[in-house]
Amino acid sequence: xxxxxxxxxxxxxxxxxxxxxxxxxxxxxxxxxxxxxxxxxxxxxxxxxxxxxxxxxxxxxxxxxxxxxxxxxxxxxxxxxxxxxxxxxxxxxxxxxxxxxxxxxxxxxxxxxxxxxxxxxxxxxxxxxxxxxxxxxxxxxxxxxxxxxxxxxxxxxxxxxxxxxxxxxxxxxxxxxxxxxxxxxxxxxxxxxxxxxxx
Numbered sequence: 702x703x704x705x706x707x708x709x710x711x712x713x714x715x716x717x718x719x720x721x722x723x724x725x726x727x728x729x730x731x732x733x734x735x736x737x738x739x740x741x742x743x744x745x746x747x748x749x750x751x752x753x754x755x756x757x758x759x760x761x762x763x764x765x766x767x768x769x770x771x772x773x774x775x776x777x778x779x780x781x782x783x784x785x786x787x788x789x790x791x792x793x794x795x796x797x798x799x800x801x802x803x804x805x806x807x808x809x810x811x812x813x814x815x816x817x818x819x820x821x822x823x824x825x826x827x828x829x830x831x832x833x834x835x836x837x838x839x840x841x842x843x844x845x846x847x848x849x850x851x852x853x854x855x856x857x858x859x860x861x862x863x864x865x866x867x868x869x870x871x872x873x874x875x876x877x878x879x880x881x882x883x884x885x886x887x888x889x890x891x892x893x894x895x896x897x898x899x900x
Contacts, residue, residue: 702737702811705798708791709813709893710784711737712800717807726807728774729832734811740896742772742811746833752780752822757847757862759819760785760871764841765884766892768814770834778824779803782810783854785817787845789878790886797854802829815889819847821856843882844871851875 702711713733715726734742750758760783763769773782785797800810802820812818820829844867847854852874856862877883 702733704737705784705800705810707784707786707793707796707798707816709816709889710798711811713809713811715807715809728807728809729772734772737811738770738813739893740900742770742832743834744832746836748831748833750829752827752829753863754822754825754827755860755863756822756827757819757856757864757868759783759868760787760817760845760847761819762787762815762817762843762845762884763835763838764843765815765889766895767835768884768889768892770812770814771818771831772809772811773802773818773820773829773831774807774809775802775804776828776830777804778822778827780820780822780827780829781857782820783818783847784810784812785819785845785852785854787817787874787877787883788815788886788889789883794886795852795874797852799855813889814892815884817845819854821860821862823857823860843877844868845877846871846873849873
């Protein structure tokens with residue numbers, strides 16, 4: 702997996718084998734994940750999301766520990782996937798990186814616990830599947846406004862964002878930090894070390 706500019710985030714760029722019958726690729730390799738993250742991916746939940754063009758989901762994150770690591774892939778259509786460093790004290794705090802995920806190149810992204818995640822559907826019926834290290838727990842799940850001007854995420858022009866009521870009402874990054882909702886870099890690093898010690 703290739704390291705992205707946000708610490709704790711990677712992109713998997715598999716080789717796709719194509720012939721007259723179709724194509725084949727390996728979209729997850731445990732050994733690649735372990736080599737990058739320093740521990741195995743504990744699989745607690747697998748999600749599938751189908752979105753109309755323009756749907757903008759996120760920025761979502763969970764309290765650390767245990768947080769929720771994600772391994773994300775688009776199996777139909779295309780999305781712009783965005784990872785945001787929201788760990789207070791991180792050298793890359795507030796940095797974001799966007800990766801196009803689609804059903805042609807078959808790239809996948811992996812993000813560690815404590816990072817924010819969002820994506821916008823670039824096509825109708827964009828279908829995203831993701832593996833999660835922890836199950837959904839409403840009491841520790843949070844969101845940040847994906848249109849926060851201070852973050853300045855460059856969403857595609859010419860597409861009107863469609864947000865859920867919950868995501869539209871989410872606080873800005875500064876508001877979330879002021880409320881004490883954001884994970885700290887120090888706590889995240891300690892948790893990553895704990896995961897590595899477990900193997």
